[in-house]
Amino acid sequence: MAACELESLEEALEAHLPEAELREVRRLLFGRDTEKLDLPASAVEAAHERHFELKGCRFDAAQEQLRPPRRVRVGLIQHRIVLPTDAPVLEQVTAMHNRVAEMAEVAATCGVNILCFQETWPMPFAFCTREKEPWTEFAESAEDGITTRFCQELAKKYNMVIISPILERDELRSTLWNTAVIISNSGNVLGKSRKNHIPRIGDFNESTYYMEGNTGHAVFQTQFGRVAVNICYGRHHPLNWFLYSLNGAEIIFNPSATVGALSEPMWPIEARNAAIANHCFTCAINRVGTEHFKSEFTSGDGKKAHHDFGHFYGSSYVAAPDGSRTPGLSRTRDGLLVVEMDLNLNRQISDRWSFKMTGRYEEYAEELADAVRPDFQPHVVREKI
Numbered sequence: 270m271a272a273c274e275l276e277s278l279e280e281a282l283e284a285h286l287p288e289a290e291l292r293e294v295r296r297l298l299f300g301r302d303t304e305k306l307d308l309p310a311s312a313v314e315a316a317h318e319r320h321f322e323l324k325g326c327r328f329d330a331a332q333e334q335l336r337p338p339r340r341v342r343v344g345l346i347q348h349r350i351v352l353p354t355d356a357p358v359l360e361q362v363t364a365m366h367n368r369v370a371e372m373a374e375v376a377a378t379c380g381v382n383i384l385c386f387q388e389t390w391p392m393p394f395a396f397c398t399r400e401k402e403p404w405t406e407f408a409e410s411a412e413d414g415i416t417t418r419f420c421q422e423l424a425k426k427y428n429m430v431i432i433s434p435i436l437e438r439d440e441l442r443s444t445l446w447n448t449a450v451i452i453s454n455s456g457n458v459l460g461k462s463r464k465n466h467i468p469r470i471g472d473f474n475e476s477t478y479y480m481e482g483n484t485g486h487a488v489f490q491t492q493f494g495r496v497a498v499n500i501c502y503g504r505h506h507p508l509n510w511f512l513y514s515l516n517g518a519e520i521i522f523n524p525s526a527t528v529g530a531l532s533e534p535m536w537p538i539e540a541r542n543a544a545i546a547n548h549c550f551t552c553a554i555n556r557v558g559t560e561h562f563k564s565e566f567t568s569g570d571g572k573k574a575h576h577d578f579g580h581f582y583g584s585s586y587v588a589a590p591d592g593s594r595t596p597g598l599s600r601t602r603d604g605l606l607v608v609e610m611d612l613n614l615n616r617q618i619s620d621r622w623s624f625k626m627t628g629r630y631e632e633y634a635e636e637l638a639d640a641v642r643p644d645f646q647p648h649v650v651r652e653k654i
């Protein structure tokens with residue numbers, strides 16, 4: 270079986286394990302079972318007609334005496350590109366807007382409060398090519414580009430916070446960035462968060478296109494909770510997650526674009542570990558499909574030139590601070606994952622495990638400050654001979 274033909278790990282387990290074993294394997298692999306979220310029949314029907322997967326799950330928390338539950342519904346959208354990569358730029362962007370609009374409408378029917386899309390969602394992930402044209406033409410203003418204006422309409426219409434990761438052009442400074450635009454449910458742009466870490470691996474030649482972000486670890490207060498965005502490669506950096514959490518993030522989104530041959534075994538671990546370590550919810554989103562580019566490119570590994578990155582494996586999921594996680598969306602199909610979470614779980618788990626209280630931050634800060642000095646000497650104890 271080709272890697273891109275396996276639908277999902279969960280489906281493979283369900284197909285091949287007897288029920289009792291399956292329950293145990295699921296407990297070991299995924300933690301406490303998430304409950305299935307009942308979604309409106311009209312949403313299920315619309316998803317079927319529009320050819321995308323729709324999944325609903327819920328994480329609950331213990332009932333507290335002094336605080337009412339803080340239930341929020343989050344939606345994650347993963348999708349493939351709609352038109353071939355050599356179609357005119359505006360036609361590609363418009364086709365992607367139309368696709369996401371029909372998925373967002375279903376998210377609204379499911380009562381989603383905060384909706385997040387995949388990394389640079391209105392364009393192909395062309396950063397493997399190293400060509401500037403036409404890919405830089407997809408860059409647009411975070412404040413009033415066509416994609417932001419499109420998302421503002423959705424946000425107002427559906428009373429939803431929208432997190433829209435785009436290729437940003439800062440016209441004033443002639444700089445491109447990989448940016449998530451956070452649009453409030455009022456329709457106003459609440460702010461933006463730029464990708465902090467640019468990959469230097471495989472065909473991810475992203476430093477050809479944009480700079481390391483300069484927006485720090487901003488957290489955005491929305492009507493539905495405090496959110497932050499750690500874009501793709503940032504998920505390999507535990508301190509990056511940690512700093513969003515230190516600023517009070519209750520949900521950290523990780524819009525991504527990554528391929529099977531490179532990162533798939535790491536994917537289920539990293540965002541989940543971040544949820545555990547930081548007592549918060551994390552949401553990992555990846556695109557699907559294989560994107561073909563007209564010009565061949567090489568990977569600097571002596572192998573033959575090729576026209577695609579490989580298979581983007583989807584598998585978007587949500588992890589909770591208690592270490593449990595939802596099943597992933599498909600590895601091959603467009604999909605919408607709707608997850609209801611009670612944000613009270615963050616403090617409940619923090620009170621139980623106390624990682625924030627037991628972390629030795631002053632000590633780490635001192636040692637880190639020392640480690641970045643040019644005259645740093647590693648603290649290694651050697652046997653005296």
Ligand SMILES: NC(=O)NCCC(=O)O
Nearest residue numbers: 468473501502526527532
């Ligand atoms: N988009 C991006 O940063 N991809 C890098 C590869 C990875 O982090 O899996």
